[in-house]
Amino acid sequence: MHESMRVQRRLWVLERVGSWLLLLVVLLTLLGLFSKGLLSSVEASGAQGRLHVDYERFLRNGATSTLVIDVKGAPGETLRLDLEGEMLEGGTLESIHPQPATGATHRGTGMSLQLRPDAQGHARIHFSMRADGVGLYRSRVHGGGEVVDLSQFIYP
Template structure:
């Protein structure tokens, strides 16, 4: 006599195929979820990668910031600021919005002529001939705390570039 494998049985072990099928579906969904998380992580959802790379610009286009949207506590993050409007030998960039309460500057190129803090904002003054034709500034940052960080970057009296970074533990 041939056994039917599509019905529940009592021997040798009692099983209910309805629950077995549910367990199989849950396992399959978990496998797909884990694969999706690995692929998204490799693409930059949790740190460096094309999903993390982003740009922000001020409404008038004078400030352009390339930054990492996602980072981890105590890992290095890069930021590049371009300022298109300076006239004269010196110009200033202000990094604010409370960002420096949660971000520590590890490297800064070129070195500023002057750095002044006002509250939680940092104003950096540079020589125009040190920053090249596009007045580019590179920062190496390290997040101190997990959470959302609001950042504003502005130069002189121009409108700021605003963006948010997400820091994972």
């Protein structure tokens, strides 16, 4: 039987490239490209720092994630928080903690909440959401006179 070294060398190169690609995928997975991790966790703030949002950039369909929003305002006054965009279209809101003072729909696809701040005018709210969609979803959070844009990708 005759062996072709030229074909064998090509196969060896292909094996090495495949091994490096597999290693790259594993490394990106560990860093959070496909779920929670360094590449996925995002902390976004408004220009003056009165609005701060922690969320996951990459989600899996059916998985639960937490969205944490901090809003600062004047002590003693109720804070308004508006969420608009596609975030609620790509997921199901499972819980809000602590419960807002009031809540209403906002511009058809969003929600508007009135929050009770502490004595220093600070309010923190946690949203537990389950991703139901697939693809890229863009949203916007308004609070404390500032705006933060969110972008999330949901894998199938």
